[in-house]
Each structure stands twice: as C-alpha cells, then as structure tokens.
Amino acid sequence: MKKILLALLAVFTLGACSSGETNVSSTCTMEDSSGVKMSMTVTAPSEDANVEELTMLVSADYETMGITADMVELFDKDQLSQLMEDSIISSLGGDESGVEVTRSEFTDTAMEIEMKMDVAALMEQSGSTEDTTVASFVEYMEQSGATCQ
Numbered sequence: 001m002k003k004i005l006l007a008l009l010a011v012f013t014l015g016a017c018s019s020g021e022t023n024v025s026s027t028c029t030m031e032d033s034s035g036v037k038m039s040m041t042v043t044a045p046s047e048d049a050n051v052e053e054l055t056m057l058v059s060a061d062y063e064t065m066g067i068t069a070d071m072v073e074l075f076d077k078d079q080l081s082q083l084m085e086d087s088i089i090s091s092l093g094g095d096e097s098g099v100e101v102t103r104s105e106f107t108d109t110a111m112e113i114e115m116k117m118d119v120a121a122l123m124e125q126s127g128s129t130e131d132t133t134v135a136s137f138v139e140y141m142e143q144s145g146a147t148c149q
Helices: 002-018 069-074 077-091 119-126 134-143
Strands: 024-031 037-044 053-061 099-106 110-118
Touching (some): 110 119
Antiparallel strands (some): 053 110, 099 110
C-alpha cells in the first residue's frame, strides 16, 4: 500500500511540474484618425514560438462612423452586425476559416465586434511564411502607431 501511495504521489508531482506551461501574450491598442478603436491580443506558447491566436476587438461610436440616431432606428441591429462582420472578414481576404466572431453588438450608441483568429490558418491562406512571434507582432504594431503591453 505504501508503494502505491508513493507511486501516485510521484505521478501527481510530475504531472504538476509538466502542466506548468504558460502562454505568452501581448495586447496592442490603437485608434485611427476617425476614432475607431482597435485592440489586438496575441498568444503564443513561448516568446520564440509563433503566435497561435489573435483576438481583435473593434469599437466605434455611431457619431464616429457618421451614423445618426435616425439611421440606427431604420436598420436592424442584427443586419448591421452581419454587415460589419462581413466587411472585416472581407478585409482579411474574404475567407471565414480561421476567424470566429465571438461577440458582435450594436448598442444604442456604438458598435463592438470581437473576433478570434487562428493565425496559422490565416498565414497559410495568405501564403505568408513571415515570422509571427509575439515580439515580431509587437514590433510591427508599434511601428504602425499602436501602444503595446
């Protein structure tokens, strides 16, 4: 019985040590000249590994987008959400594979859309073989005017 307990203790100890894997992530935010805000968070298994997932949140108030309260009343918010999703996916090459809309909301004053993207799938679709580590993403975003942490 004592040997079984020692063996179980060893298995749990080894399991705890090996499950200590932590992902590395960084979030970059920017606002364009029209007032549309974007936040992107990338996640990778380590600093040197390629980014696996990118979560993007885009938000803008209606005034920024040139939409009046009267216009909002004329349109169905679900249709507006679908149009915005389609527009963003189209800007990524038009292929929905590798992109999952996790939240799409048009409130009385603003719109917010959040998407998760499989970076490897998007890179494959574009035919790109560029380095996609967290560090290279942060460098690119900072050169584009984003603030990263």
